[in-house]
Amino acid sequence: MAIPHMTPSEFRKRGREVIDWIADYMERIEGYPVLSTVKPGDIRAMLPEHPPTTGEEFDDVIADLDRIVMPGITHWQSPGFHAFFNANASGPAILGDLVSSGLGVQGMLWITSPACTELETHVMDWLVEMLDLPPAFLSSGAGGGVIQDSASSATLTAVIAAREAATLGTANRTGTAGGLIAYTSTQAHSSVEKGIRIAGIGIDNLRSIEVDAAFAMRPVALEKAIEKDLAAGRRPFFVCATVGSTSSTAIDPVREIGEICRRHGIWLHVDAALAGTAALLPEMRWIHDGVELADSYVFNPHKWMLTNFDCTAFFVADRTPLIGALSVLPEYLRNEASASGAVIDYRDWQIPLGRRFRALKLWFVIRHYGVGGLQAFVREHLRLTKLFASWVDADDDFELAAPAPVNLVCFRHSGGDDVNQRILEQVNQSGEIYLNHTKLDAKLTIRMSIGQTHTEERHVRKAWELIRKASA
Ligand SMILES: *Cc1c(COP(=O)(O)O)cnc(C)c1O
Numbered sequence: 001m002a003i004p005h006m007t008p009s010e011f012r013k014r015g016r017e018v019i020d021w022i023a024d025y026m027e028r029i030e031g032y033p034v035l036s037t038v039k040p041g042d043i044r045a046m047l048p049e050h051p052p053t054t055g056e057e058f059d060d061v062i063a064d065l066d067r068i069v070m071p072g073i074t075h076w077q078s079p080g081f082h083a084f085f086n087a088n089a090s091g092p093a094i095l096g097d098l099v100s101s102g103l104g105v106q107g108m109l110w111i112t113s114p115a116c117t118e119l120e121t122h123v124m125d126w127l128v129e130m131l132d133l134p135p136a137f138l139s140s141g142a143g144g145g146v147i148q149d150s151a152s153s154a155t156l157t158a159v160i161a162a163r164e165a166a167t168l169g170t171a172n173r174t175g176t177a178g179g180l181i182a183y184t185s186t187q188a189h190s191s192v193e194k195g196i197r198i199a200g201i202g203i204d205n206l207r208s209i210e211v212d213a214a215f216a217m218r219p220v221a222l223e224k225a226i227e228k229d230l231a232a233g234r235r236p237f238f239v240c241a242t243v244g245s246t247s248s249t250a251i252d253p254v255r256e257i258g259e260i261c262r263r264h265g266i267w268l269h270v271d272a273a274l275a276g277t278a279a280l281l282p283e284m285r286w287i288h289d290g291v292e293l294a295d296s297y298v299f300n301p302h303k304w305m306l307t308n309f310d311c312t313a314f315f316v317a318d319r320t321p322l323i324g325a326l327s328v329l330p331e332y333l334r335n336e337a338s339a340s341g342a343v344i345d346y347r348d349w350q351i352p353l354g355r356r357f358r359a360l361k362l363w364f365v366i367r368h369y370g371v372g373g374l375q376a377f378v379r380e381h382l383r384l385t386k387l388f389a390s391w392v393d394a395d396d397d398f399e400l401a402a403p404a405p406v407n408l409v410c411f412r413h414s415g416g417d418d419v420n421q422r423i424l425e426q427v428n429q430s431g432e433i434y435l436n437h438t439k440l441d442a443k444l445t446i447r448m449s450i451g452q453t454h455t456e457e458r459h460v461r462k463a464w465e466l467i468r469k470a471s472a
Contacts, residue, residue, distance in 0.1 A: 033431030043072040083436040086451035090306040092368035096361030110343035120359035131279040134292035137315035146349040151273040152191035154298040154314035162267030164325035166237035182238040185217035187245040215250035244275025248402035258293025277304040417444040426470035
């Protein structure tokens with residue numbers, strides 16, 4: 001049987017159709033209900049039980065996108081999407097990803113596509129400059145940056161590098177001898193616990209440090225916990241501070257935490273997955289006060305920096321323990337460039353071996369928007385967040401449940417959990433917006449994230465009107 005490859009000319013034609021399909025979607029996005037209304041199993045029920053034996057018409061595939069896939073889409077790119085944290089898409093990022101797909105590069109080693117590695121190193125250095133991060137994260141020194149698939153992977157990688165540093169490499173050979181203790185706050189992202197589990201540290205050895213009234217880690221409580229563990233002969237090795245917690249964007253006092261870590265020789269990892277992007281603005285750089293004391297740092301351009309998922313920026317101040325922990329060199333990966341030590345092989349900076357050419361989309365985004373364009377984008381969302389928070393604050397029926405230092409407003413109706421639950425269900429059923437909840441001080445709290453690519457003041461006003469109406 002002839003193999004039915006898509007010829008370049010057919011690809012050109014179909015490619016244009018697909019780009020048109022995406023552009024139509026962008027134009028119509030506000031017409032879709034933000035939250036998909038399908039029931040479990042609805043999408044699968046529309047799919048044939050068996051795969052096709054012979055290839056099908058591409059027209060039919062596209063038609064099924066509209067018929068089968070679209071009803072099951074929750075529209076993350078709708079300006080009415082205010083749940084979780086946003087996951088921005090943008091034209092230049094989509095096109096950068098498309099080029100990455102077209103090149104089909106697997107960039108595990110420098111030699112497997114020098115541009116994949118060098119462009120990545122370069123845009124990571126650009127990010128250090130753009131966010132005014134510590135110079136130790138630049139590739140020109142002992143540290144450097146790498147693009148990973150998620151903040152979760154980056155935090156796991158940090159735990160493993162910290163384990164390497166704390167055990168002088170013995171953990172790689174013999175496993176941890178036990179006694180290693182990690183610390184984070186009660187408000188840390190679930191990926192910290194996951195990383196601790198996967199790295200074999202054991203969650204009994206992860207301490208959840210209490211927080212203050214603004215949900216930020218209490219450094220005094222951290223130091224007490226460390227001293228208690230030391231007194232018991234255990235080995236504190238890893239602290240994760242959060243800049244912009246997922247529940248409420250609380251900002252841990254990184255400087256005080258970092259000084260404690262320095263005193264005790266403990267690895268400090270800073271998780272700024274969402275909030276890091278805010279440091280594009282000089283007036284927001286206070287969120288990073290003390291980050292120069294960190295051994296590793298992560299933020300997600302795929303949340304609020306217009307770069308399609310997946311794109312996580314992970315930095316270390318010293319790459320030696322990272323590479324020591326993750327480099328395994330079988331014969332088939334040996335090559336002259338790697339042996340010379342003159343190149344970076346990013347396979348040694350991450351969990352998997354293989355890697356996509358993700359730097360392209362980030363490069364497209366930074367060049368298309370410019371630093372000034374990205375700053376204007378973030379600044380507008382911060383303005384809208386303050387505006388929304390002021391409406392909540394001025395309303396007798398509602399209260400702010402936490403400070404809103406970045407682009408998330410946590411609030412609740414004074415009527416209690418049931419009322420807030422009803423408000424959430426009603427506004428989400430409207431199809432116009434999508435919000436989710438958290439619990440703060442054991443009370444149901446509504447989260448309003450303002451960070452979608454096309455969210456403007458009119459969308460935020462509309463959301464508040466819907467919330468007010470649902471509370472009546
Ligand atoms: C979103 C988030 C994460 C997880 O990000 P992924 O890239 O999805 O793994 C981790 N930490 C914080 C603070 C987050 O907001």
